[in-house]
Each structure stands twice: as structure tokens, then as C-alpha cells.
Amino acid sequence: MQVVGRLQLLLLLSEYRDLFNAFDRRRTGSVTMADLLAVSQQLGLPSNQADLDKLLAHANVNGTQPNSTQFYRRKDKNNH
DSSP states (O other): OOHHHHHHHHHHHHHHHHHHHHHOTTOSSBOOHHHHHHHHHHHTOOOOHHHHHHHHHHHOSSSSOOBHHHHHHHHHHHHO
8 A cells, every 4th residue: 555545544544533432422432322412412413312223223233332343344334
């Protein structure tokens, strides 16, 4: 991989980490319903239980609370 490609990858991973950390407010390594609710309310987004359940279900790939690895994989899959 060329130097420019590596730098772009590092920047992208840093952006993913920052975005995930915005949701993982307690720094537990996973996103809970409480985390999602707090961010939704802070952004002024609708925060009803049904919508939040759908968001978590979409991010959740193995039956647990979404963690950073799942988040990065989901973001990467959506970008390709």
C-alpha cells in the first residue's frame, strides 16, 4: 500500500473512531440504548423506542450491543 493510501486509511479509521465514540458516551466499547437515546436527544432527532430499536438492530450483527468492531465493519460494508 502506498504512503498516501495508508494515510487515507488512518484518517478514515480516525473518523470512524470519533463517530463511534460520539455514541459510546460511557466509553464501554459498545453502544447501548441509553447511549443512542442521549445522542438522539442531544441532536434533536426523534427518539421513540421503536426507531431506536431499529437502529440498534441494524448495527447489531451478532446479538450483542454493537461494539466498535461491528461499527467499523458496517461502515466499511456501506462504503463499498
